[in-house]
Amino acid sequence: MSDFESLELRGVGRRFGGVDALSGLDLTIKAGEFVALLGPSGCGKSTALNCLAGLLPLTHGEIRLDGKRIDTLPPERRGFGMVFQSYALFPHLSVAKNVAFGLQMQGVPRAEVDARVRAAIELVKLGEHARKLPGQLSGGQQQRVAIARAVVLEPSLVLMDEPLSNLDAKLRLDMRTEIRRLHQSLGLTTIYVTHDQEEALSLADRLVVMREGRVQQVGTPDELYESPTSWYVADFMGYRNILPATVVSVAGGEVVVELPGIADAGVRLIGRAVGGLGAGDRVRVAVRPEDFTVVAASRVEPGSRVEPVETRVSTSSTSDGGSTSGGGSVPGSVAVVEYHGREFAVGVQAGDTMLHARSTTAPDVGGAVTLTAPVDRVLVFPEALDAVVPQAQEVAA
Numbered sequence: 001m002s003d004f005e006s007l008e009l010r011g012v013g014r015r016f017g018g019v020d021a022l023s024g025l026d027l028t029i030k031a032g033e034f035v036a037l038l039g040p041s042g043c044g045k046s047t048a049l050n051c052l053a054g055l056l057p058l059t060h061g062e063i064r065l066d067g068k069r070i071d072t073l074p075p076e077r078r079g080f081g082m083v084f085q086s087y088a089l090f091p092h093l094s095v096a097k098n099v100a101f102g103l104q105m106q107g108v109p110r111a112e113v114d115a116r117v118r119a120a121i122e123l124v125k126l127g128e129h130a131r132k133l134p135g136q137l138s139g140g141q142q143q144r145v146a147i148a149r150a151v152v153l154e155p156s157l158v159l160m161d162e163p164l165s166n167l168d169a170k171l172r173l174d175m176r177t178e179i180r181r182l183h184q185s186l187g188l189t190t191i192y193v194t195h196d197q198e199e200a201l202s203l204a205d206r207l208v209v210m211r212e213g214r215v216q217q218v219g220t221p222d223e224l225y226e227s228p229t230s231w232y233v234a235d236f237m238g239y240r241n242i243l244p245a246t247v248v249s250v251a252g253g254e255v256v257v258e259l260p261g262i263a264d265a266g267v268r269l270i271g272r273a274v275g276g277l278g279a280g281d282r283v284r285v286a287v288r289p290e291d292f293t294v295v296a297a298s299r300v301e302p303g304s305r306v307e308p309v310e311t312r313v314s315t316s317s318t319s320d321g322g323s324t325s326g327g328g329s330v331p332g333s334v335a336v337v338e339y340h341g342r343e344f345a346v347g348v349q350a351g352d353t354m355l356h357a358r359s360t361t362a363p364d365v366g367g368a369v370t371l372t373a374p375v376d377r378v379l380v381f382p383e384a385l386d387a388v389v390p391q392a393q394e395v396a397a
């Protein structure tokens with residue numbers, strides 16, 4: 001159980017040479033929370049975690065635990081547990097001895113060490129492997145030892161840096177569930193670094209999406225999934241179609257954009273504006289594959305008006321940006337169909353752009369199709385990411 005109320009990072013930054021690997025990180029973490037730091041390689045996730053752990057001194061800002069500064073303390077005095085991608089187990093020590101090591105260093109009496117080690121090993125379901133060496137275990141089992149070694153110390157905070165990335169897909173899923181179970185049953189506070197959005201969405205209570213050393217957006221999985229504030233975050237949240245476009249017109253919250261490179265006529269699409277937009281602005285349009293409907297071209301009557309309320313996508317090349325005559329969809333041809341269990345992932349080549357859609361039936365490869373999507377599922381963002389102001393990062397009381 002975490003024995004603090006909140007951990008506060010204020011303006012935390014780390015500079016290497018003249019380069020900011022991390023800057024202006026403001027974040028308050030409440031006891032019991034599971035927070036994931038999410039972003040591509042090099043965005044500063046590990047730097048943030050290492051600053052928290054005390055493995056890297058800060059160059060800016062401060063870290064406070066219940067109001068007391070801890071960024072000046074060495075790692076061992078912060079009382080945090082760490083789990084790394086590489087496991088970092090002692091190869092010559094048994095599972096039990098690896099788990100016992102930290103407690104012995106703290107001078108915990110032998111009988112207590114034995115009892116706590118046994119309990120921690122049972123917790124990660126390695127009871128029958130306690131006497132084995134790490135080299136005699138699978139990758140997943142070794143990662144369980146690393147987790148047991150961290151939680152046996154009853155840390156106030158557990159820091160995990162891509163702990164599952166060396167495991168195969170099935171084990172990763174199992175261990176993901178295991179980590180969430182341990183977090184809940186032990187009442188831990190966990191900060192978890194990953195570049196895998198699915199992992200972050202499924203594990204965390206709150207996500208911190210990072211870009212080039214800065215926070216891009218903070219929110220619950222639901223908030224980020226439903227309401228990304230930039231195309232960068234949308235990209236991480238499963239909006240696989242991120243299309244450069246130009247604004248033709250804006251009316252209310254709806255915006256008509258032209259997609260260069262998709263068909264010769266300049267396909268137009270109507271979506272929901274996220275942020276202030278005006279005619280002529282360069283934007284990125286984000287659509288999730290599951291929000292595109294794939295319609296075989298033969299089912300669309302030539303010259304007909306495809307129900308605009310549902311499709312809201314226009315192939316019109318009229319100059320007023322409002323007409324949907326002659327269609328209302330993005331035309332393309334099926335380039336690839338992948339079987340995904342209950343549905344198919346469909347790649348549609350539209351001009352020089354590959355669009356990604358989902359379908360419950362498999363369209364013919366090479367066949368002509370049109371893609372449609374409802375307006376409120378087509379998000380239109382300003383192209384410039386620096387214009388995005390991350391919203392409040394404090395936890396709701």
Ligand SMILES: Nc1ncnc2c1ncn2[C@@H]1O[C@H](COP(=O)(O)OP(=O)(O)OP(=O)(O)O)[C@@H](O)[C@H]1O
Binds near residue numbers: 016039041046195
């Ligand atoms: N010791 C160092 N010296 C110089 N630059 C560093 C050092 N450590 C990290 N950096 C740089 O800081 C930036 C952030 O690195 P960091 O490891 O935090 O990213 P990351 O998001 O964790 O990436 P990955 O997922 O690949 O580990 C990168 O540009 C990296 O090259």
